[in-house]
Amino acid sequence: MGDPVVSLHNVTKTYIRGGTEVSVIRDLSFVIPAGTFLAIMGPSGSGKSTLLNVMAGIDRPTSGSVVVAGTRLDQLSEGEMARWRARHIGYVFQTYNLIPVLTAAENVELPLALTHLTRRERAEHVKTALRLVGLGDRMDHYPRQLSGGQEQRVGVARAIVSDPTMILADEPTGNLDRESADDILTLLARLNRELGKTIVMVTHDPRAAERAQMIRHLEKGLLEMPP
Amino acid sequence: MLWSVYSLRNLWARRVTTLLTLSGLGLVVFVFVAILMLAHGLEQTMGRTGDPSNAILLSKGALSEIESSLSRDQTGVLAAQPEVVTLADHQVAAVREIALQLTLRKRERGSLASLSVRGSSPVAFAVRPRLRIVQGRAWQPGTTEVIVGSQVARQFPEARLAETLRFGRREWTVVGIFEAEGSGFDSEVWGDVDQMMTTFHRTAFSSMTLRLADPEVLPAFKARLERDPRFKVSVKREPEYYEGKAEGLARLIRVTGLFLTVVFSVGAILGATMTMSASVAHRTTEIGTLRTLGFTRGHILQAFMLESILLSLAGGLLGVAGAALLNRVTISTVNWDTGAELAFGFHLTPGMVGEGLLFAVFMGLICGLVPAARAARIEIVHALGERTA
Ligand SMILES: Nc1ncnc2c1ncn2[C@@H]1O[C@H](COP(=O)(O)OP(=O)(O)O)[C@@H](O)[C@H]1O
Ligand SMILES: [Mg+2]
Numbered sequence: 001m002g003d004p005v006v007s008l009h010n011v012t013k014t015y016i017r018g019g020t021e022v023s024v025i026r027d028l029s030f031v032i033p034a035g036t037f038l039a040i041m042g043p044s045g046s047g048k049s050t051l052l053n054v055m056a057g058i059d060r061p062t063s064g065s066v067v068v069a070g071t072r073l074d075q076l077s078e079g080e081m082a083r084w085r086a087r088h089i090g091y092v093f094q095t096y097n098l099i100p101v102l103t104a105a106e107n108v109e110l111p112l113a114l115t116h117l118t119r120r121e122r123a124e125h126v127k128t129a130l131r132l133v134g135l136g137d138r139m140d141h142y143p144r145q146l147s148g149g150q151e152q153r154v155g156v157a158r159a160i161v162s163d164p165t166m167i168l169a170d171e172p173t174g175n176l177d178r179e180s181a182d183d184i185l186t187l188l189a190r191l192n193r194e195l196g197k198t199i200v201m202v203t204h205d206p207r208a209a210e211r212a213q214m215i216r217h218l219e220k221g222l223l224e225m226p227p
Numbered sequence: 228m229l230w231s232v233y234s235l236r237n238l239w240a241r242r243v244t245t246l247l248t249l250s251g252l253g254l255v256v257f258v259f260v261a262i263l264m265l266a267h268g269l270e271q272t273m274g275r276t277g278d279p280s281n282a283i284l285l286s287k288g289a290l291s292e293i294e295s296s297l298s299r300d301q302t303g304v305l306a307a308q309p310e311v312v313t314l315a316d317h318q319v320a321a322v323r324e325i326a327l328q329l330t331l332r333k334r335e336r337g338s339l340a341s342l343s344v345r346g347s348s349p350v351a352f353a354v355r356p357r358l359r360i361v362q363g364r365a366w367q368p369g370t371t372e373v374i375v376g377s378q379v380a381r382q383f384p385e386a387r388l389a390e391t392l393r394f395g396r397r398e399w400t401v402v403g404i405f406e407a408e409g410s411g412f413d414s415e416v417w418g419d420v421d422q423m424m425t426t427f428h429r430t431a432f433s434s435m436t437l438r439l440a441d442p443e444v445l446p447a448f449k450a451r452l453e454r455d456p457r458f459k460v461s462v463k464r465e466p467e468y469y470e471g472k473a474e475g476l477a478r479l480i481r482v483t484g485l486f487l488t489v490v491f492s493v494g495a496i497l498g499a500t501m502t503m504s505a506s507v508a509h510r511t512t513e514i515g516t517l518r519t520l521g522f523t524r525g526h527i528l529q530a531f532m533l534e535s536i537l538l539s540l541a542g543g544l545l546g547v548a549g550a551a552l553l554n555r556v557t558i559s560t561v562n563w564d565t566g567a568e569l570a571f572g573f574h575l576t577p578g579m580v581g582e583g584l585l586f587a588v589f590m591g592l593i594c595g596l597v598p599a600a601r602a603a604r605i606e607i608v609h610a611l612g613e614r615t616a
Contacts, residue, residue, distance in 0.1 A: 059607070059608045078523070079523055084521075085520070085521040095512075097513070097516040097611075099516070099517075101239075106229060110520055113229050119228075
């Protein structure tokens, strides 16, 4: 285990709902060392997604400092944050969120549109990523021509194609049957083990969480240490 | 590259809506270009009528030949001006004419049509050298023979060689068909001036057209004659006279056309804006996804603007293609200024294609702006929450 990739300090996130302040994350501090495969568990509404989104740089904490991949996220501008995300974060969505009008290969290519790679280099990266997730033969399929499990594998390929510092996954198996879910979890574990990717996965499924190296429970905005 | 693929595929994915929207935009561009073509065609036709070396003389205050009246004595003196060309046979290049606006019942369907008739004399061919007889021959002076312009021949089935036209309670035999380079003369019937004056009980001419040896002297010539109290004439350069005659019609076409374009474009722009807004609403999650991947607000704005512009450009191409079908179509309309039936063509130029497409892009910018700005303003977390919440 290396230096921390994520380090949160006194992070708080509150929403104003119906005139009263609702605190979703309360004074949270923790670090995630590089190369970790961490599962964050907790009941629905406990703030798992909010926490993940803060680490992904798509949401901002109300207070506290968030350092990810060596950058103080809470101090970045919108545009800087977008460029930072493109460089450091691979995000896997519960609902896959593939672009329906683009093929598997084009979906995977999307993050590379933000890099300076040549067309040929991009094609190489896309092919490598899709082969890695076992979909080398489905490059030209549109999302609607794929099963849910395959769609999510394209989602994983899209998350790793630009070789980001970290992969964040929000309930990546939430919409999948057992078998497809296992495939995805195996894939994530492999990415962690073979490529040394830091992975943070939010889930409320204990069987999914078991596949991670480390499990943290989020209960009412507080992260509980494992026993 | 991937970005335009993305935009095009999204348009294709909603192809029914896309087609409806772009037809609306296409219609606007079609009307816009058609108006340009029409106004241009009219200008071309009228600008081609007459010769810059010629001066047309009308009675003072008359706006057109129909209202004008010049006595035989007057024209005699007026023709004897030193600036006027003397022809090989010692005749002066001056043609005294009467112009008539007749209503004719077309033989075929019995519908009424307006016809411009000119009583002239053979010297007219020397005054207007660009005029060519393409079939048959010129009329014999002192007879009821006539020649018809190419547009008249096209519109009246009875205006054929050896056929007869009936007007002024007489039969007029068509002995020739002439062409005047697409000018307004092509919409006229010409015959012997004395025969026509007798038939229509005229004692005065409508106009006299003089060919000047040097077109440069016209302003001085004009000034001298118009100031001379003996004559009471107005002098105009021939092409300017004809352009002036079409001015009202050209303005009417432009104003009506512009009005139609504006009315249609308001509808089409609203339609396209609604289409683009629906597209943004429908793709909120997608926008959140793209932003998560690292695309900026600027990228999102670009993507939707591009989509809107591509949509309008496709509509523009459709509209221009439709307008291109009108190219070389000749229409005939009544010139409100003179009551004469006038034929002129739609003529598409590369400039108009450019203007039409530019107008389409402009509409695309307007339609895309509000929806694209809204798309760019969406917060990622809200956009992603849309589906899962
Ligand atoms: N934009 C928001 N406005 C108000 N409340 C919100 C907003 N986003 C999330 N919440 C609330 O924050 C809490 C945590 O949400 P979330 O992080 O999505 O939980 P989880 O992913 O663990 O189910 C929930 O009670 C949710 O209703
Ligand atoms: Mg959640």
